[in-house]
Amino acid sequence: MQVFHTASGLREVLDKARRKGLSIGFVPTMGNLHDGHLALIVQAAKSNDIVVCSIFVNALQFGLNEDWDKYPRTYESDCAKLRQSGCHYLFHPNDTEMYPNGLDTQSRVICPTMTDVLCGASRPGHFEGVTTVVSKLFNIVQPDEAIFGIKDYQQLAVIRRMAEDLCMPVKITSAPIHREPDGLAMSSRNSYISDEERPKVTVLKETLEWIAQQIVAGNLEFSKLQKDAAKRIKSAGFKTDYITISNSKTLQPAAIDDRQITILGAMYTESARLIDNISIALD
Numbered sequence: 001m002q003v004f005h006t007a008s009g010l011r012e013v014l015d016k017a018r019r020k021g022l023s024i025g026f027v028p029t030m031g032n033l034h035d036g037h038l039a040l041i042v043q044a045a046k047s048n049d050i051v052v053c054s055i056f057v058n059a060l061q062f063g064l065n066e067d068w069d070k071y072p073r074t075y076e077s078d079c080a081k082l083r084q085s086g087c088h089y090l091f092h093p094n095d096t097e098m099y100p101n102g103l104d105t106q107s108r109v110i111c112p113t114m115t116d117v118l119c120g121a122s123r124p125g126h127f128e129g130v131t132t133v134v135s136k137l138f139n140i141v142q143p144d145e146a147i148f149g150i151k152d153y154q155q156l157a158v159i160r161r162m163a164e165d166l167c168m169p170v171k172i173t174s175a176p177i178h179r180e181p182d183g184l185a186m187s188s189r190n191s192y193i194s195d196e197e198r199p200k201v202t203v204l205k206e207t208l209e210w211i212a213q214q215i216v217a218g219n220l221e222f223s224k225l226q227k228d229a230a231k232r233i234k235s236a237g238f239k240t241d242y243i244t245i246s247n248s249k250t251l252q253p254a255a256i257d258d259r260q261i262t263i264l265g266a267m268y269t270e271s272a273r274l275i276d277n278i279s280i281a282l283d
Helices: 007-019 035-047 075-085 126-141 153-165 188-192 203-216 222-235
Strands: 002-004 024-029 050-055 089-091 145-149 171-175 239-247 260-268 273-281
Touching: 002 007, 007 024, 007 050, 007 089, 007 126, 024 035, 024 126, 035 050, 035 075, 035 145, 035 171, 050 075, 050 126, 089 126, 126 153, 145 153, 153 171, 153 260, 188 273, 203 222, 203 239, 203 260, 203 273, 222 239, 222 260
Parallel strands: 002 089, 024 050, 024 145, 050 089, 145 171
Antiparallel strands: 239 260, 260 273
16 A cells, blocks of 8 residues: 555556556545444445545544544554555645645635534534535545445535535445444544443434334324434433434435435534434335
């Protein structure tokens, strides 16, 4: 695996690959890689000749009181995992390489839909940071395909919309949620969970599954289901950010005649914010 710290260096080698007719798959990350990330690398390798991964902890998508400064940076172990998973090129830029004129004057990419609800409601500006950095990475790598985990369902939906709106010639592919043995969705922030809280955090997934079972059984009282779900989270000792039953494509509140539904949830532990989702298709 070759490591590049500059856009020009990576572009040069990828331009040569394109001239040979090789396809490029891309997996953007913020590092602190776990098996869920590595599954994206493996998936990218199945449909592309070359796999590129990026590691960049993007300050633009962190709020003032969020964890950019303490976000785990595990570069050496990340590199070892990427080599074992079949990554060909790693792009690891610093802040100056990605934002040469500084964050304050950086041109922004704004997706006006789907960004002020769910995670966007509690993390103002977050998705503006995501769409800006992803568009920059797409411009640098120019991949044929980019793979994103479905755990960050809202992020996936926003990036798909951005790529469609801006006519970006990249296929956006989703990958299944990778879970711990007890069902907890893998996340780089899971390391923040205390030993005391860890056995109880599966309440988020279990609650979303309960809602899905209720809907499939014919219970379409979405508002009540959401309120009851929040009570389940609270009774387990956690604070609910949101529990929302949404249209899978638009992320707007689901209507009773919607056939494609995604149930999304976020909750706070003492030191972590966890998200999860479940999608169902009704006959």
